[in-house]
Structure formats: structure tokens, C-alpha cells
Amino acid sequence: MRISQKQQRALISLFTARSWPARISAIIVLAIAAFTWWNQGQVSPGQLTKGSQIEGRVVGVADGDTVTVLDADKKQYKLRLAYIDAPEKAMPFGQASKSNLSDLVFEQNVVAHIDDVDRYGRGVARISKAEQDINLAQVDAGFAWHYATYAKKTQSRGEFQQYEQAQANAKSQRTGLWKDNNPTAPWDWRKSNR
Structure with a gap:
């Protein structure tokens, strides 16, 4: 000290x-x-920290890459899915992406591994349900991009390749947002709409 x-x-x-x-x-x-x-370093209930794990039920799906999880102590956590970026709700396929994520996790029990906490206080998390990687499932279904720019900094090489392959498969099969000939990436859309 x-x-x-x-x-x-x-x-x-x-x-x-x-x-x-x-x-x-x-x-x-x-x-x-x-x-x-x-009190330095002690975490209050409901506060997110890098490296922590949360188990709970998904009680809200904001869009294709953001959920709210309620744990056993009735604390809510807003979580952003790590390694992916889904279309914004106002973008083409935004509602479809949200709907797909809802089908996967809404009212379901999940485990969230917090990789980081973003500037909005949301946990940036890898979410799984019964051993299924939900983040990867969004990419595999064609309802999210693999956010390679950020993922390559923290994602393991094996996972990085798995996500890249899932995106390539969705793109070649024209699944989800890849039905569009030239879909706009969410990061480009946000930049042009600032």
C-alpha cells in the first residue's frame, strides 16, 4: 500500500x-x-471483473450480441458476447440476429466467463449453454461476424481458427446475413452513423 x-x-x-x-x-x-x-480489490455483488464466472438465467436479449443474466442471488449482469459483432437492431438482419440469440439462450441457464469489462460496464463474455459455445453459434448461424480485430488479441489460436472457419462456412452457404451480397459490418455501420 x-x-x-x-x-x-x-x-x-x-x-x-x-x-x-x-x-x-x-x-x-x-x-x-x-x-x-x-476494500481495494473486493468486488461487490453484481459487479463484474475480468476473469470471473457467472452462472444464471438469461432474462433479456438486447440484440444479437448482448444479453442480461440473472444469477442465483437475483443480481443482473449485462453481458456483451466476446469475439463477435452482430448487426445493430436498425441494420438489415439486426432483428433476425437478436431472434436467433433469443432462440439459443432466452430463459435458459448459461455460464459466462468474463474476459473483460467494457467502458459501459458490461462484461465481455464467452457464454456457454450445456457445453455449447453460444458466441460461436451466432457466427455459425450467420448472424454475427467474428470480430477478428479484437479477438486476435485475446482469443486462443484454436478458437480463433474455429470462429474464422464458422464465418467462412456461413458465408459460403449464404446463411443468415450472408444472404446479402455485400453485408455492412456493424463497426462500419456505427462509424457512418455517428
Whole structure:
């Protein structure tokens, strides 16, 4: 634990101050520092952290790559599916992508492995249901892109190749969004609609 200058002054005041108000003030500063240090790294229920795992029931599907999971303690977690990017709801195939994900997981029990927490506080997760990789299933069904730009930073080589192959198969079979001759990737669509 690193001590700030304010805490150093408080510690010195605690032993050298001549008045009780100065000593009480020092005690308060040190108590706050101790409380902060003690709680550092501890996670509150409902708070997501990288490397954690959540088990629960999917109670909401926002779009083709975002779900809400309710755990046994009745805590809700908003999760973004890792390694994939699905069409936005307003895009062609956006509603179909959401519908496919709903068919896979809505009101189902899942296990979510949190790979990261994004800037919106959502867990970026690998979700499975009875050993089925749901993220991969979205790509395999042609309702999401393999988000290779981000996946290559953290996804294992084997999984990366599996997702790439699933996308290539969906594309060659013209499944889902690949029915369109030239589908717009969600990251390009978001950029043009800012």
C-alpha cells in the first residue's frame, strides 16, 4: 500500500499534534485510508471483473450480441458476447440476429466467463449453454461476424481458427446475413452513423 502525502501528514499529526481536534482529524484521514485499502480489490455483488464466472438465467436479449443474466442471488449482469459483432437492431438482419440469440439462450441457464469489462460496464463474455459455445453459434448461424480485430488479441489460436472457419462456412452457404451480397459490418455501420 502506498501512502499519500496527506496520509503521511495525518500520521505525523496523530503523534505530534498538541490539540485534540488536530489528532481527531488525523484519525479520520487515516481511518478513511485504511477503509479504502481494506476494500481495494473486493468486488461487490453484481459487479463484474475480468476473469470471473457467472452462472444464471438469461432474462433479456438486447440484440444479437448482448444479453442480461440473472444469477442465483437475483443480481443482473449485462453481458456483451466476446469475439463477435452482430448487426445493430436498425441494420438489415439486426432483428433476425437478436431472434436467433433469443432462440439459443432466452430463459435458459448459461455460464459466462468474463474476459473483460467494457467502458459501459458490461462484461465481455464467452457464454456457454450445456457445453455449447453460444458466441460461436451466432457466427455459425450467420448472424454475427467474428470480430477478428479484437479477438486476435485475446482469443486462443484454436478458437480463433474455429470462429474464422464458422464465418467462412456461413458465408459460403449464404446463411443468415450472408444472404446479402455485400453485408455492412456493424463497426462500419456505427462509424457512418455517428
